[in-house]
Amino acid sequence: MxxxxxxxxxxxxxxxxxxxxxxxxxxxxxxxxxxxxxxxNGGFYGLFNDNVDEQGVFRYTTFATMGHLAKATGVVTSAHIQQASLFMAQLGLSAQQQKEAQAAFRDGKAVNFPLRQQLQQFYQLYRRRKDVLQLFLEIQLSIACVNGKSTSAQYSLLQQVAGYLNFSTLQLDKMLQAYQAQNRFSSRADSRQVPRDTLADAYQLLGVTPDINDALLKKSYRKLMSQHHPDKLMAQGVPAEMLDVAKRRTQDIQAAYELIKQQRSRR
Structure with a gap:
């Protein structure tokens, strides 16, 4: 103005x-x-929080929320611990960062952990960066779906987390479906033959149905690639080590799109 x-x-x-x-x-x-x-830069919130370490808040909130989701079932299983450890290893964290991540995970497991306050702080910092918020929520699915799908308690908690970040239950469900499809798709991606289920997962990974036309399919593909582009997310404040999640996501999105195009060209 x-x-x-x-x-x-x-x-x-x-x-x-x-x-x-x-x-x-x-x-x-x-x-x-x-x-x-x-x-x-966080709007008016950023004006009065010059000393806030955005990336530090991202890291802490990520692992603390993972710990809280793991505890949602009443007990943290060895599978949850293994998944969290695997995730940390994939990020290539330094020894100090691993200690901080493990400490945040333990904090999140506490019954009195202030999840709402922590997510509100996180949301205030990133509320204008929807793609960053979505990436954060997608990361949480790796713990909630450690056995292929989430328990009712974990799903309920995921709904709360999504709500604090201004995502609807419908949007959360689409992310869940895409995440589960991605896991199935990537596990069969190296197969020489293409089972019908793999093609179905490819469509679900892209968030579309098989009857979609080529133009809308391409549009959906480009939108997903843009949302998860590592350079874009880094510019929006995502810690560098967290970008591995986005890289793997874009690789699977591209592979799914190429598979669908290949199958359509044979018609």
Missing amino acids: WGKILGALFGLALLKLPGLLLGVLIGHWFDRAFKQKFEQ
């Missing part, structure tokens, strides 16, 4: 009416650029 006002005043003073119009246009461009940068 102020860009338009100042631009109009300067333009009017220099070039009168043509300058007024030009100043408003330049001011509009400035306002848009400033607004985007302002929102990326």
